[in-house]
Amino acid sequence: MRTKDELLELREQVVALRRAGKSRRDIKEILAVGNSTLNRALRGEPAPLIRKNTGDDYHGCLTIGVRRSARLYRQIEGWAGAAMASVDERRR
Numbered sequence: 646m647r648t649k650d651e652l653l654e655l656r657e658q659v660v661a662l663r664r665a666g667k668s669r670r671d672i673k674e675i676l677a678v679g680n681s682t683l684n685r686a687l688r689g690e691p692a693p694l695i696r697k698n699t700g701d702d703y704h705g706c707l708t709i710g711v712r713r714s715a716r717l718y719r720q721i722e723g724w725a726g727a728a729m730a731s732v733d734e735r736r737r
Contacts, residue, residue, distance in 0.1 A: 652686070659686040663693060704732075 647655065655676065662672045673683055707725075711717055 647682075655682070656686045659683065660690055663687065663690065666693065666695075704729075 655678070658676060659672055659678075662675060667675070669683060669687075673679070678686070709721065
């Protein structure tokens with residue numbers, strides 16, 4: 646059984662590796678720890694957020710769900726198209 650200080654030091658190492666993008670499997674191999682120890686060390690630490698398509702030309706994605714919304718959908722599609730067209734015009 647590890648002491649409290651050893652667990653705190655291990656937690657710092659685990660969190661640093663996790664924030665550096667290492668997977669749980671990689672961390673277990675690097676630090677030679679088991680699942681239960683790794684779980685305790687990561688308790689309270691949020692999972693890393695990995696975003697793809699985050700360059701300068703990424704503008705996000707908007708999703709709206711409305712029942713029986715064909716008319717509203719077409720209206721919003723027109724607004725979005727107009728907004729994107731104006732953004733494209735400003736870039737030129």
